[in-house]
Amino acid sequence: MADGARPTPAALLAEIFGFPAFRPGQEEIVAAVSAGRDTLAIMPTGGGKSLCYQLPALCRPGVTLVISPLIALMRDQVRALGETGVEAGALTSGNSDEENAGVLRALDEGRLKLLYMAPERLASGATVSLLRRAGVSLIAVDEAHCVSQWGHDFRPDYLRIGELKRALNVPLAAFTATADEETRAEIVTRLFGAEAPATFLRGFDRPNIHLAFAPKDGPREQILRFAGARRGQSGIVYCGTRARTESLAAAMREAGHDALHYHGGMEAGERRAVEIRFQRDDGLIVVATVAFGMGIDKPDIRWVAHADLPKSIESYYQEIGRGGRDGAPAETLTLYGAEDIRYRRSQIDEGAAPVERKMADHGRLNALLGLAEALACRRQVLLGYFGETADPCGNCDLCESPPATFDATEAVRKALSAVLRTGESYGAGHLIDILTGSATEKVRARSHDQLPTFGVGRDLSKAAWNGVFLQMMGRDLLRPDIERHGALRMTEAARPVLRGEESVVLRRPQAPAPKYAVKALVAEEDAPLLSALKARRRALAEAAGVPAYVIFADRTLIEMATRRPETLDQMAGITGVGAKKLESYGLAFLDVIAGAAEAPHPARMALAGRSEGAVFDRLSAAQLRLARGPDGTGKHLSCTATTLRQIAERRPRTLAELERIQGMGPQKAERFGTAFLAILHGEGEG
Template identity: 40%
Template structure:
């Protein structure tokens, strides 16, 4: 991939060497270029869009040390662990460290060893820290979760406002702000508050095509939650609740039905809260039940589902919270279970808080309610909310586009009944009162106002009040009705007046049937939920779990999150392609040079171990779907790898043993055996004697009849149990002999 800019060329080299990627995702290259050039910037990329690489790559390319501002200690630790595992000199400073630890870090900074330093804004802005940093060469400042700077942002933090001083104290260092969610007003405020100088503002596509959105009315909520979790047994997921009490109740209820879950909310003591988060991050527990206090900056790539057991207070919050699923680009499910009472719950919470922006906050709540009850493609609705166009006719990734919503048979007539009632009430009443009139409630206000004598009174008396309320909300979301004024009275829009004349079309859905508890592996029929399988295509599930167990063991030994070892996407690719040597292992997307050197042999041995007992083809070509905006392209087999394979082939052809080839090439024995397997297959070799003792060959071939499906384990077990056999026979011996044996049999078959 030719790049004219030599600095950007260096960035591509770093990206491949350190992270194992050979392409940037959308807007990453532009963001990296700005940081390398020292131009202030603001980057808005959705969760999972790869914001961290936008400053981590330039920190390695540029001279000096980069300072990363991050709001949470756990996030800083995770990122430093991940960088260190990739061979990058990174460090953090926080209040949990001892004075000795801080002194060691300071010495490493003075010596020029550290390329990236992470700290919270409170620590960075102390006079002592600022004075210290002026004594060392600073390349740039990266401000993560930059929406916290703005009072209009959904997580405003006053301490972030003080970061404006960075442009004053470090005039030669550029400042770069990164966030996943920021409206135009928030973006403008960030630029102003940080004092950025002519910044380049990059706004990515807010759509996350790998996420499957489903909005469900609450109807047996615990069973609905359980159904989703059961479809993801053994996988990581988050359940969000609105209140602390509901968090505790839900976590306890899940435990009683056999689902391991831990609570997380601001009311827990620091030790418990941190321990529960660590248990989730390190995959000691699959499900965390939490308030929105959990999740900001949680750098866990393999969250396979996010369930909202109540409506978030804004679409900004929902986009951020649901976006914590599928950060690795693999398919993930986002299920929102809402009820009519959620709006009132948020209203009570907001009334007890800061009232200065109450109206704006309630506007956000109502917009979220419209998204829940709406019948427009969820991806299109979310993207359009952030001011972007969605030009896909069918996303195939939401309940609307997948046809999972049950629609009413004659929606226009039903809509006319509702709209007529609003007109007869002279557009002077809100949703709740209109529902009472339509359902024939004997409310005193209705009777005293004479509204029980309206022709629309009890017009929908056979329908549940919750269904009528939902239809009114759907008419609002489709622009046939609108809320007006402080009290939210209902009024018809021009489209609504046309629909009264049967001009236009409308979609109205029926409430769901009560959720039925399903067993693990069931499709969850009756609740519109089915597990996506696309990202599992070609993956051997047993091998994936085998590698997952190894990853968990290594992560526990190193006291790091499991994804720091390898993400799920890498494990699935390994379980799909099943590489036979390190060169092919190194071509896997997401395997950098440091990981290859440290972990390649370990994982290759695990693949060999599993494949010995199962009839699996090795070195399977990659036939997975082409990359989307959330993924990147697969690395091709390097020229170095091809040369190594060809060199090994020539050495084996010359009669060299496995040990000799390994010594000549400087490769491990397991890698060399992989080269031999390729040679035997490519050259149709039928004689195993150059690599296996002659006395073992007939014993192995005789035992081959035991394994009808060509698995190696039955052969190995039969030979090990035969007391007459005195020579030890290894899996490697069996693999070589069986490959030659199969080649000989194929050549003997009539054509």
């Protein structure tokens, strides 16, 4: 790179972070943020959004302020950046006075490129003057959906960010994985004001994540079997209640797993201890409510299970998205049952939101039921909800084992008729009693045993009818009516079915048993090496007091185990091995793969993985051959490794240019010049 030239994002991506290319969609976002445009980026969890503000921070003058909701996330990102050679700091309530003083000193000295801060710190009147003095030139907002007052992650202090942007008069880049259009509109209004930002909506597919659902049938045992097949892998189990997290974590420990529980009722110190252990330990399982996960930056979570149905399809997408953020395979299992649905419905009904919002939330829950009761590729259904089309993925339970189906048009029409004939005033249980001809006291008291629909559904059992109603809600043919305490109301989508204009195919009640076989991360012959690499990583991480993934992510170790690099040049070509990490850890991991490796001169190390490295080696070989002249009888001459590096990088074209390089001079230029120039410009092999 020429002296004084500002590095490009692509060059920094390779040199510092060790990635050969951007992920789809990243480059356009990085370009917009680097150019100082107000930007809103909606990216899937694990889509690489951190790089979309870290790279611009390194390309732009001044300091980039990163507003992030969790201290744990900020600390981990600062540590990870430090391992790549980037100076970053965080001002948090969890810092000691000495730590905060060190960050402020680094700011004053102009050393920091990124400053992380929790939104609560914006309430301090001194913050704006501090940021002005530090030379903040860009604000990046992580988890920007926290600005939404109706979201479960709402943080009131996020509402101050728009005011901060105006006070500093700098561009703002907001990032979120929330795909909901309503939330996106709220982010724009509250953070950007009148000027609409450049908006990027990344594709929502995470093809490395395997999707699976199963009806509840002894959920504790189902979760234990699923975890047992993945013993030793990091995982999260989400539960609907605090009590269930504690009981299920205890059951996991009894089964021999390393497992902890986590929920919002725990003391802050207890929660922090769980977060730290999860970030640092390989193979730990956390059984948690949704209080756990936002901001968890652990890239090697290999599986995510839901012991209870999530609250919406957006929540489901965010929660499973915490798995496989390194791009390596990850698996999911979501259990669901009638009790889950009742619980989620009651949560919506008892909330403080307006009626229209509650109806929309029931629609979101219906969309999740539609995913749970899907008949074909789940990824097609999931991406379809977000407005995307896709081919069958081959990486979900339904692609692997399609369910048995039946033509349910008549059954659905009977159910819709029962809904209408009872004035859309009753829930599924009462309607099923009518359809199956069960003359309960409630049915008789309302004379519903006199309806034409009474007993017309005796061909199906009550359990089968429950499945029909569940799938009808999953198709959004029926929706609970808030103002009638959850009575089922027919939607517009149901009218063509009722009129006989559309047919309906549903899943048969007997669902196939879920498979619990674990997918191998590497081929069988590479598994022992991967284990050895993980052991070396764990030892280095413990010595440095950092999470294992800060050294290298699973994905990087998997590539090492598969490709088996034998030199530092080859190691530099492994995804995730940047220049600083190559220098810090390259030899340690080469030692595991290929045995003891001799450390090269620092000048040669600096060229590892670059084309100049091969040129350096050829120059070195030519120098050795000509050290005593062409005939081997002359005075011994040699160039230092630093001189050879300068020649390899600057590529002089003439003997006069070569002679001017520090450490050469006329005598060495005469001895080595012809051979060196031939190597540099392809006229010979040297």
